[in-house]
Amino acid sequence: QRERMGIGLVPSNREYRRLFGVTSERINRRKKELVIMHPGPMNRGVEIDSQVADSDQAIILDQVLNGVASRMSILYLLLGVKEENTNEG
Amino acid sequence: MKVNKLDSKVLLKNATIIDPLKESQSKADILLVEGKIAEIGKIQELDVITTVDCSGLILTHGFCDLHVHFRDPGNGDKETLESGSMSALAGGFTRVCTMPNTQPTVDNPESINYIIEKSKPLPVHIHPIGSVTKGQQGVELSEMGLMHQAGAVAFSDDGLPIQNGLVMRKALEYSRMFGVPIINHAEDECLRADGLMNEGKVSTRLGLVGNPSIAESIMVFRDLKLAELTGAKLHIPHVSTADSVKYINEMKNAYDKITAEVTPHHLFFNDKHLEDYNTNLKVAPPIRDSLSREALIKGIKNGTIDCIATDHAPHTVHEKETTFDLASCGLIGLESCFGVVKRILADEEGVSLIDIIKLLTISPRKIMGFDNNLLEIGKEAELVILDDEERWNFQEKNIESKSKNSPFINQDLSGRVKYTISNGQIATSS
Numbered sequence A: 001q002r003e004r005m006g007i008g009l010v011p012s013n014r015e016y017r018r019l020f021g022v023t024s025e026r027i028n029r030r031k032k033e034l035v036i037m038h039p040g041p042m043n044r045g046v047e048i049d050s051q052v053a054d055s056d057q058a059i060i061l062d063q064v065l066n067g068v069a070s071r072m073s074i075l076y077l078l079l080g081v082k083e084e085n086t087n088e089g
Numbered sequence B: 001m002k003v004n005k006l007d008s009k010v011l012l013k014n015a016t017i018i019d020p021l022k023e024s025q026s027k028a029d030i031l032l033v034e035g036k037i038a039e040i041g042k043i044q045e046l047d048v049i050t051t052v053d054c055s056g057l058i059l060t061h062g063f064c065d066l067h068v069h070f071r072d073p074g075n076g077d078k079e080t081l082e083s084g085s086m087s088a089l090a091g092g093f094t095r096v097c098t099m100p101n102t103q104p105t106v107d108n109p110e111s112i113n114y115i116i117e118k119s120k121p122l123p124v125h126i127h128p129i130g131s132v133t134k135g136q137q138g139v140e141l142s143e144m145g146l147m148h149q150a151g152a153v154a155f156s157d158d159g160l161p162i163q164n165g166l167v168m169r170k171a172l173e174y175s176r177m178f179g180v181p182i183i184n185h186a187e188d189e190c191l192r193a194d195g196l197m198n199e200g201k202v203s204t205r206l207g208l209v210g211n212p213s214i215a216e217s218i219m220v221f222r223d224l225k226l227a228e229l230t231g232a233k234l235h236i237p238h239v240s241t242a243d244s245v246k247y248i249n250e251m252k253n254a255y256d257k258i259t260a261e262v263t264p265h266h267l268f269f270n271d272k273h274l275e276d277y278n279t280n281l282k283v284a285p286p287i288r289d290s291l292s293r294e295a296l297i298k299g300i301k302n303g304t305i306d307c308i309a310t311d312h313a314p315h316t317v318h319e320k321e322t323t324f325d326l327a328s329c330g331l332i333g334l335e336s337c338f339g340v341v342k343r344i345l346a347d348e349e350g351v352s353l354i355d356i357i358k359l360l361t362i363s364p365r366k367i368m369g370f371d372n373n374l375l376e377i378g379k380e381a382e383l384v385i386l387d388d389e390e391r392w393n394f395q396e397k398n399i400e401s402k403s404k405n406s407p408f409i410n411q412d413l414s415g416r417v418k419y420t421i422s423n424g425q426i427a428t429s430s
Helices: A013-020 A024-028 A060-078 B081-090 B109-119 B144-150 B165-175 B201-206 B213-230 B242-254 B264-268 B271-276 B290-301 B337-348 B353-360 B362-368
Strands: B002-005 B009-019 B024-033 B036-041 B050-053 B058-061 B063-068 B093-098 B125-128 B234-236 B258-262 B383-393 B412-422 B425-428
Touching (some): B009 B383, B063 B081, B063 B337, B063 B353, B081 B412, B213 B234, B242 B258, B264 B337, B290 B337, B337 B353, B353 B362
16 A cells, blocks of 8 residues: 555554554454455555455455456457447348 | 652641632642542541641642653753653642653654653653654654554654644644644744844844744744644644734634643743843744733733743753853743743733633643543642742742753742642642
């Protein structure tokens, strides 16, 4: 998330983790099971702990894969390719 | 001044108790048991070890100074947390907030912890203020979150202004998460330049480079607007100019999270007093002209200025006994505070004693979020007992600080602290 932070807004990694970090402890406070997502790239141990990112609740790898597929189709459409009609003679 | 541990049972007899929170005044006795308030009223206690005769004396909440420099860590020759707390007790203060411009800067939770741990056995409650930026360089925000968790009560780069507007904005936005004020030393570095004293007729006559009022008021205006924009709490330290008072007054009508303080020396002196080049009057922001002083007094009377804070700034002899341009800025103020403020505001300007007490007690405590209900059964005794009628001449021997840089030496003051009770100890002035 470093690329998204403005100059000097977050004082240090340890402060960010203490205030905002997605840790197992914080996840487990919730009664419902949470689905964990992350747009990547991950800074393990800063905004998200490895234990959370690699857990069964996390769908991050699927998210990234789906993200690639979504982008492919969007680019494909924007490049002006028409949908093929299989019934066309 | 003597500081002793409170005996297990102490009777404060026949005091005129002024409660600034409940706005009441009554004659009564207070029984302290193990340092806590056990009873208030007409008390006949037979097995009391110590009785303090408070006839003719005022008893009220211990004073709170939200702006002091105790130079700890790093400059123990000027002051330490211990000597600073002695200085505070002598002035009737039971609670203070220390500024982080120490060596090293208090810009991380470890340093906050150092102050909290070191001050635990001391008689005065010391609350550390953390710096806004790392090393007070004005570039990167410091670990405000971690410092707040460790016990920081506000954030300030005091001594230095936060010159960069974006950094000030970010600091205000970030501070909202913790609900504590940002305290910016408002003096535009560029406009201030090499100014040594207030820019005006006197500086011209004395041949000293002037520091114009606008250097302060322009930054006060910026900070007020940024606070309003970000919705953060802003506390303006040592207000010294008429325009600053004006802008604060106007902004307070539109936005309510603004507070401001004024120092005793800005209420007492004007720039003509620097005619003998007294380096103990070299301070930042500088002592301004008499019109500015009048505006500050008006600002107190109409509530624009919320409280008194001393900006107690100890310096060693060699930093003050030098040419005016080379001398360090700052003066000590804890011991003389009440006598100065009572003389100027009460005797000369007609402000009531209870209003003066409020400026030193409930107002600063409210700004910092400290408990204000001190005259309650069960509470730890945090009290000051003073003689509001005593006229006295302030001398170097009245100073408990390690440093002696006070411009009030040989000045006539009105009102004197007799006893200060805090954290299970009692200070008796000599």
